[in-house]
Amino acid sequence: xxxxxxxxxxxxxxxxxxxxxxxxxxxxxxxxxxxxxxxxxxxxxxxxxxxxxxxxxxxxxxxxxxxxxxxxxxxxxxxxxxxxxxxxxxxxxxxxxxxxxxxxxxxxxxxxxxxxxxxxxxxxxxxxxxxxxxxxxxxxxxxxxxxxxxxxxxxxxxxxxxxxxxxxxxxxxxxxxxxxxxxxxxxxxxxxxxxxxxxxxxxxxxxxxxxxxx
Amino acid sequence: xxxxxxxxxxxxxxxxxxxxxxxxxxxxxxxxxxxxxxxxxxxxxxxxxxxxxxxxxxxxxxxxxxxxxxxxxxxxxxxxxxxxxxxxxxxxxxxxxxxxxxxxxxxxxxxxxxxxxxxxxxxxxxxxxxxxxxxxxxxxxxxxxxxxxxxxxxxxxxxxxxxxxxxxxxxxxxxxxxxxxxxxxxxxxxxxxxxxxxxxxxxxxxxxxxxxxx
Numbered sequence: 078x079x080x081x082x083x084x085x086x087x088x089x090x091x092x093x094x095x096x097x098x099x100x101x102x103x104x105x106x107x108x109x110x111x112x113x114x115x116x117x118x119x120x121x122x123x124x125x126x127x128x129x130x131x132x133x134x135x136x137x138x139x140x141x142x143x144x145x146x147x148x149x150x151x152x153x154x155x156x157x158x159x160x161x162x163x164x165x166x167x168x169x170x171x172x173x174x175x176x177x178x179x180x181x182x183x184x185x186x187x188x189x190x191x192x193x194x195x196x197x198x199x200x201x202x203x204x205x206x207x208x209x210x211x212x213x214x215x216x217x218x219x220x221x222x223x224x225x226x227x228x229x230x231x232x233x234x235x236x237x238x239x240x241x242x243x244x245x246x247x248x249x250x251x252x253x254x255x256x257x258x259x260x261x262x263x264x265x266x267x268x269x270x271x272x273x274x275x276x277x278x279x280x281x282x283x284x285x286x287x288x289x290x291x
Numbered sequence: 292x293x294x295x296x297x298x299x300x301x302x303x304x305x306x307x308x309x310x311x312x313x314x315x316x317x318x319x320x321x322x323x324x325x326x327x328x329x330x331x332x333x334x335x336x337x338x339x340x341x342x343x344x345x346x347x348x349x350x351x352x353x354x355x356x357x358x359x360x361x362x363x364x365x366x367x368x369x370x371x372x373x374x375x376x377x378x379x380x381x382x383x384x385x386x387x388x389x390x391x392x393x394x395x396x397x398x399x400x401x402x403x404x405x406x407x408x409x410x411x412x413x414x415x416x417x418x419x420x421x422x423x424x425x426x427x428x429x430x431x432x433x434x435x436x437x438x439x440x441x442x443x444x445x446x447x448x449x450x451x452x453x454x455x456x457x458x459x460x461x462x463x464x465x466x467x468x469x470x471x472x473x474x475x476x477x478x479x480x481x482x483x484x485x486x487x488x489x490x491x492x493x494x495x496x497x498x499x500x501x502x503x504x505x
Contacts, residue, residue, distance in 0.1 A: 086492075093491035097470060101447075119472045156491050157498025164490070171389035178385045181470060181487045186494060225497050226490065233315075249500065250493040252486060256311060256395060258333045266496055268489045272466060273395045275482045276378070276440065277307035277370050278300075279464040280400060282480055283439050284371025286463065 084132035091129055092152050094119050099149040111142040158186035163222045165191040165248075167239050168230035169199050169209050172254060176230055177204045187226070191218045195235070212239070216246040225249045233257035240267070298346035305343055306366050308333050313363040325356035372400035377436045379405040379462075381453055382444035383413050383423050386468060390444055391418045401440070405432045409449070426453070430460040439463045447471035454481070 098118045102110055112123035130136045130148075133155055137143040153159055164187050166177055173192075176182065182189050192204055195212040202209050210218070218224065227248045231239050236255035243251060250266040253259065256274075261267050312332045316324055326337035344350050344362075347369055351357040367373055378401050380391055387406075390396065396403050406418060409426045416423050424432070432438065441462045445453050450469035457465060464480040467473065470488075475481050 089495050090488070090492045092495070093485075093488035094472065096491070097488070098472070101471070120474075155495065157494040158491060160498070162494055162497070171392045175385035175389040176486070185487065185491070187487070187490060225501075226493065228486070228490075250490075250497055252489055252493070257315070258308065258312070260334075264500070266493050268493060270484055270486055270489065271307075272390070272442070272484055273399065273401070274304070274307035274311070275466055275484065276401060276442075276464075277310070277372060277399070278304045279440065279466070279480050279482060280371040280376055281303050281306070281369065283376070283464055284374070286478070287439075 082132060084129075088129045088132060091119075091121065092156055094121075095126070095129075096149055096152045096156065096158070099145050099152070102145050103149065108145050109142050110145055110148075112137065115143070153186070156186075160186065161188050162186055162226050163188050163190040163224045164226040164228065165189070165193060165215065165218060165224050166228045166230065167193045167212065167215065167243070168254075169194045169196075169202075169204060170230065173230035174204050176228060176254075177207065182228075190222050190224060191215075193218075212242065215242055219243075219246040219248060227251050229253040229255060231255055296346060298343075302343045302346060305333075305335065306370055308335075309340070309343075310363060310366045310370065310372075313359050313366070316359050317363065322359050323356050324359055326351065329357070367400070370400075374400065375402050376400055376440050377402050377404040377438045378440040378442065379403070379407065379429065379432060379438050380442045380444065381407045381426065381429065381457070382468075383408045383410075383416075383418060384444065387444035388418050390442060390468075391421065396442075404436050404438060405429075407432075426456060429456055433457075433460040433462060441465050443467040443469060445469055 098115060112126040116123045116126050136148055136151060166173060166189060169192055177192055192207050192209045193212050193215055194200060194209050199209050200211045225248060227243050229236060229239055229251055233255050236253060236257050237259050240251060240259040240261055244261055244265055252268050254270050256271060259267060312329060326340040330337045330340050350362055350365060380387060380403060383406055391406055406421050406423045407426050407429055408414060408423050413423050414425045439462060441457050443453055443465055447469050450467060450471050451473050454465060454473040454475055458475055458479055466482050468484050470485060473481060
């Protein structure tokens, strides 16, 4: 593939949504889709889809649309999902256990290989037949299994310490559920799942709507 | 306040992060903060913070910085968090129960007032002493309590039906954990919590990093 412009992060973040929508289409037995139809499913314009995909080469044919399976394979390749990424989860409270039980984390390029907690009462218990290990074993598991990805479902008060531990162990990408922004060195990606912040941004619109400012 | 430009959504989404950081500062006993210091805590530049806040008026003084409590009050006012928003949760699987138990949903402008599930085996059970009601009661509860906000923790396969039900009941803002994009009419905001999509956007960077493209 010829060298193209570097795609902005917002484009990279949309690719998994395209991929998932294409998987749903395949499940429905649809093998060809226009950018218009694909866009309607994910509330993106057809022009946006074409522009996003143009960063990665030529896909689809004018007037024919995309071959669903081919486009899905392309996007999975771009996202690095043709390989399986081992992933660990730190924090096994209510949320951590729900995450560990979520089947989505076991599929599509991801494989949960370790659960960790710093609470001695939890270490040795298991979640869906996966044993909870002590945080002290993070480094060993990460190195033995070549883990680069971690999910952090810990309280805000220990999120920075756990981040430091993960980074020292060799983790390069962290998905954090802790309600605090952590500091990580260059070359380590941290993303946040932050439902309260999302809800608080929606109350802005609700409040304005209620005062008829819309 | 004089009429200023309409702030873009990306600014509205950052405001809850500013507010939370200011709350942490108060807890630490810090009463004055520069845009530089505030920015360092949330990985945003000082210039970005000043620009974001400029949409809403004049805050802080040159060389003195922001009064933490005052700025927090301003932002909470902007976000509509000076009032309490009743919120309901639909779907009480592992994830729904973890959400229902999360204390964050009971504080800072939000009050969980109803849990719903369409599984007859779950209806009548309770989570942290809150009774699970049938989805058939959503409309009644939403109307009686004037609920505008809902969290949806249901499988992708029923997310659209639940969305339609919520919208018909009068819900105006939905935070969805279902891994699918739903359709909602104008004037209804839907936001997504989508950990798999986030992880799949991070594997892009990991894959490129591993092939030394960075």
